[in-house]
Amino acid sequence: MPPRLRRILPLAAIAAVAIAAPLLFPAYRTQMALLWVMVIFALTWDVVGGQMGYNSFGNVFFFGVGMYACAIVQRDAGLDYYSGLAAGVALGTVLAVLAAAVIGAGLLGLRGHYFAIGTLGLGIAAAEIAAAWEYVGGGSGLVTPVFPGDIENRTLFYYSLCLAVAVLTFFTLRWLYAGRFGLAINAIRDDEDKAEAMGLRTTRYKTVAWCVSALFLGMTGGLVGNMMGFIDPRDVAFAGATFGVWMVLMAILGGKGTLWGPVIGAVVFHVTQELFWTYLLGWQRVALGLLIVLIVVFFPQGILGWMRERWPERFGHRVEEAPATGRRA
Amino acid sequence: MAQALLEVAEVSKRFGGVIANRNVSLAVPDGGIIGLIGPNGSGKTTLFNSIVGHHPIDGGSIRFEGREISKLRVPEIARLGLLRTFQQTRVYTKMTCLQNMRISVPAREAGFLGMFAPFAPEVDERAEALLEFTGLYAKRHLRAGELSFGQQKLLEFAMALMAEPRLLLLDEPTAGINPTLINGLVERLKRVNADLGITLLVIEHNMRVIMNLAEHIYCLAHGELLAEGPPAAIRHDQRVLDAYLGAH
Amino acid sequence: MSNLQILFQAPVFSLQLLVDGILVGALFALVAYGMALIWGVMGIINVAQGELVMLGGYVTLMLYHAGWSPFLGIPAAAIVLYLVGWALYRTVIWRIVDRDLFISLLATFGLSILIQQLANQAFGANVETARSGLGTISLLGGDLTVSEIKLVAFVAAFVVAGALMAFLRYSRLGQAIRATAQNARAARVLGVDTQRVYATTFALNAAICGAAGALVAMTWIVHPYLGLTYTVRSFMIVVVAGLGNLVGVIVAGLGLGAAETFAGFILGAEAQAAFVFSLLVAILVLRSLLLHRQRKVLR
Numbered sequence: 001m002p003p004r005l006r007r008i009l010p011l012a013a014i015a016a017v018a019i020a021a022p023l024l025f026p027a028y029r030t031q032m033a034l035l036w037v038m039v040i041f042a043l044t045w046d047v048v049g050g051q052m053g054y055n056s057f058g059n060v061f062f063f064g065v066g067m068y069a070c071a072i073v074q075r076d077a078g079l080d081y082y083s084g085l086a087a088g089v090a091l092g093t094v095l096a097v098l099a100a101a102v103i104g105a106g107l108l109g110l111r112g113h114y115f116a117i118g119t120l121g122l123g124i125a126a127a128e129i130a131a132a133w134e135y136v137g138g139g140s141g142l143v144t145p146v147f148p149g150d151i152e153n154r155t156l157f158y159y160s161l162c163l164a165v166a167v168l169t170f171f172t173l174r175w176l177y178a179g180r181f182g183l184a185i186n187a188i189r190d191d192e193d194k195a196e197a198m199g200l201r202t203t204r205y206k207t208v209a210w211c212v213s214a215l216f217l218g219m220t221g222g223l224v225g226n227m228m229g230f231i232d233p234r235d236v237a238f239a240g241a242t243f244g245v246w247m248v249l250m251a252i253l254g255g256k257g258t259l260w261g262p263v264i265g266a267v268v269f270h271v272t273q274e275l276f277w278t279y280l281l282g283w284q285r286v287a288l289g290l291l292i293v294l295i296v297v298f299f300p301q302g303i304l305g306w307m308r309e310r311w312p313e314r315f316g317h318r319v320e321e322a323p324a325t326g327r328r329a
Numbered sequence: 330m331a332q333a334l335l336e337v338a339e340v341s342k343r344f345g346g347v348i349a350n351r352n353v354s355l356a357v358p359d360g361g362i363i364g365l366i367g368p369n370g371s372g373k374t375t376l377f378n379s380i381v382g383h384h385p386i387d388g389g390s391i392r393f394e395g396r397e398i399s400k401l402r403v404p405e406i407a408r409l410g411l412l413r414t415f416q417q418t419r420v421y422t423k424m425t426c427l428q429n430m431r432i433s434v435p436a437r438e439a440g441f442l443g444m445f446a447p448f449a450p451e452v453d454e455r456a457e458a459l460l461e462f463t464g465l466y467a468k469r470h471l472r473a474g475e476l477s478f479g480q481q482k483l484l485e486f487a488m489a490l491m492a493e494p495r496l497l498l499l500d501e502p503t504a505g506i507n508p509t510l511i512n513g514l515v516e517r518l519k520r521v522n523a524d525l526g527i528t529l530l531v532i533e534h535n536m537r538v539i540m541n542l543a544e545h546i547y548c549l550a551h552g553e554l555l556a557e558g559p560p561a562a563i564r565h566d567q568r569v570l571d572a573y574l575g576a577h
Numbered sequence: 578m579s580n581l582q583i584l585f586q587a588p589v590f591s592l593q594l595l596v597d598g599i600l601v602g603a604l605f606a607l608v609a610y611g612m613a614l615i616w617g618v619m620g621i622i623n624v625a626q627g628e629l630v631m632l633g634g635y636v637t638l639m640l641y642h643a644g645w646s647p648f649l650g651i652p653a654a655a656i657v658l659y660l661v662g663w664a665l666y667r668t669v670i671w672r673i674v675d676r677d678l679f680i681s682l683l684a685t686f687g688l689s690i691l692i693q694q695l696a697n698q699a700f701g702a703n704v705e706t707a708r709s710g711l712g713t714i715s716l717l718g719g720d721l722t723v724s725e726i727k728l729v730a731f732v733a734a735f736v737v738a739g740a741l742m743a744f745l746r747y748s749r750l751g752q753a754i755r756a757t758a759q760n761a762r763a764a765r766v767l768g769v770d771t772q773r774v775y776a777t778t779f780a781l782n783a784a785i786c787g788a789a790g791a792l793v794a795m796t797w798i799v800h801p802y803l804g805l806t807y808t809v810r811s812f813m814i815v816v817v818a819g820l821g822n823l824v825g826v827i828v829a830g831l832g833l834g835a836a837e838t839f840a841g842f843i844l845g846a847e848a849q850a851a852f853v854f855s856l857l858v859a860i861l862v863l864r865s866l867l868l869h870r871q872r873k874v875l876r
Contacts, residue, residue: 057686106865109862109874113682117682178447183432204441285694289695292683292690
């Protein structure tokens with residue numbers, strides 16, 4: 001099979017499934033939309049976590065900013081549904097990016113454990129603040145406006161938007177990883193002191209990376225808030241075993257530090273979760289804790305990482321004596 | 330006399346109660362190869378770290394190309410063209426050799442949008458040429474972490490060259506290298522100095538290497554400058570011999 | 578903010594808050610001491626630290642419901658949690674001791690969720706206290722009340738910490754632990770069984786948390802979700818005090834207790850958790866900025 005076709009085929013297959021599935025199975029549209037949301041979560045975590053080595057437990061903060069900002073614009077701006085949604089998502093995205101830039105100025109100066117736990121504090125503080133602040137609904141949360149249309153259109157509309165953002169995220173990251181940016185953040189991960197000693201503008205790269213994550217998370221937040229119809233501050237919390245910790249788990253499961261790893265991990269995780277959640281009857285979160293320990297201890301390289309170790313040549317890691325163009329030393 | 334490329338004047342640095350460097354001065358002329366020797370604990374690496382901006386200094390001045398750099402941070406100094414290699418050899422272990430080279434392209438030119446730019450084909454050509462120069466061409470697609478220690482040292486050296494430095498500080502470049510390969514390394518060092526015009530400041534413990542390589546040598550002991558001069562003079566300097574053999 | 582005015586108008590309220598804060602702060606310091614122990618000896622940050630405290634609280638609660646005095650909970654919880662800690666080490670922790678920080682952090686985090694949710698399933702999410710039956714002491718003509726159990730807990734915390742310190746200094750195993758903390762490889766070469774040292778250290782930490790949990794059950798409340806706040810508090814205290822600085826841990830612990838109590842009063846009880854986690858972020862950022870000026874990094 002020619003290499004061009006080999007690269008396009010998986011994407012084409014996914015595109016076909018992504019477009020056909022909501023039409024064939026309309027009852028599951030929201031779950032499928034959530035699958036794309038999971039993909040976005042995993043991909044955005046991996047930019048800063050797997051690719052750059054800054055394991056953030058607080059990315060859900062930016063998701064929350066997007067979600068709340070959008071809902072508040074929709075509540076207070078007095079626009080019609082679609083304009084309000086567009087304005088809300090736009091503002092949510094901008095605020096999320098700004099938040100990442102500002103918070104990053106403080107937290108990205110931390111390394112290792114300190115960054116991880118600092119972002120953990122961030123994620124939880126965000127939920128607690130949201131629950132206590134009356135302007136954003138306090139403990140009772142916020143309600144998003146009713147969709148002007150029937151449920152068929154609504155689910156399809158939001159599915160399409162989630163799919164679109166997921167696609168946008170994927171291709172943006174693919175572009176980023178192909179150039180200087182991708183290597184720079186990998187260098188920061190492998191040896192940040194060395195990167196500095198080589199003159200790399202590490203602060204700038206770190207901040208931009210987190211802002212890129214925040215951008216797509218903020219965008220998604222607005223969409224999910226509207227898709228669910230109701231915003232609960234506990235959704236933004238980390239310890240509540242919802243989106244927050246799942247991001248990390250999905251990226252690891254699929255193989256962190258790769259482009260497709262988080263995607264694979266998200267799909268496997270979400271599908272498994274949807275199938276088994278109801279059977280576990282209240283023990284889901286126990287299972288989640290157990291799953292984290294098992295994966296982290298026994299399978300930290302994830303699916304793609306395992307494949308890369310098994311077949312390094314397939315990933316391009318080989319000794320190549322004869323130069324392709326016939327040049328000699 | 331022409332201004333030296335690097336001028337270290339009366340630099341002092343202490344860590345808590347320990348005085349690591351006291352009033353050390355040295356000058357590195359443009360295009361030269363200068364050696365820095367001294368027994369363990371004499372403050373050589375501390376001086377290196379001071380020069381590259383790893384920590385603030387307590388006194389004195391450091392001028393590079395006439396410009397005071399003692400208040401600058403490590404990445405800024407590196408972007409001015411002053412690079413260093415590490416004693417324990419640091420490379421990006423999870424990236425391939427070629428990727429290590431690519432990311433070592435000089436960081437000076439990139440503006441904000443330059444962060445996202447793809448690599449031009451010339452970059453790869455230069456990277457491959459330098460990898461050939463250090464004998465790592467065949468391994469360019471292997472992850473750097475899989476190389477042997479000696480090969481990683483060569484990779485680190487190649488990466489430093491890729492970054493087009495004006496001045497390269499080498500911290501014990503032959504440490505841990507198989508003796509049969511040391512000559513090859515010394516030859517390469519001389520070549521980059523002669524052909525590419527890169528000025529070198531080298532910390533070395535291997536006397537044979539440094540006497541062969543350097544045109545001027547500074548010897549530190551107990552944090553202070555003990556002696557300086559051409560290799561022939563240093564070799565016979567009684568103070569230097571005493572310092573190494575611990576005459577006190 | 579009207580609460581803030583009360584503090585200025587009636588200074589004795591401030592004194593009350595300060596006393597209450599310091600009393601509870603001793604418990605924070607105790608748990609932080611355990612976390613510092615593991616961190617120093619094994620290089621692991623135990624995110625499940627708070628969950629161990631929570632379990633100690635539940636052991637005490639169970640004794641209390643069975644009709645026993647909750648004071649028995651202190652030794653009972655210590656023993657039970659010692660065994661739990663030992664078991665955790667032998668099953669999970671030993672696999673992550675020499676691995677990179679991300680794995681150890683995430684693994685203990687997974688453990689914390691596992692334990693937390695198991696407790697939720699087993700005990701339900703209700704909030705409970707093990708009543709000690711002690712009264713309150715009135716000072717300053719009734720303006721200042723000191724709850725006796727909090728005073729007992731304060732003293733008990735120091736006793737437990739003191740016992741641990743004595744063990745570390747004077748016993749053979751304690752010395753082995755300290756040697757391993759300084760240089761594990763050298764200790765191993767000299768014949769110290771590092772696995773046993775690590776297991777014992779982890780178990781001791783669990784025991785400390787258990788005892789602290791028993792005290793928490795008597796002075797405060799127990800519920801399955803109290804863990805994370807304790808973990809974060811311990812981490813903050815260790816970050817501020819630095820490893821190996823026992824006096825610093827005590828001062829930071831008492832200080833944190835006081836700060837939290839004041840914040841809870843001024844901002845309201847719901848905001849107290851927000852305060853704790855925001856303070857964590859603030860402390861880290863501040864520490865990082867201060868180090869940055871010396872071109873150092875908090876690692």
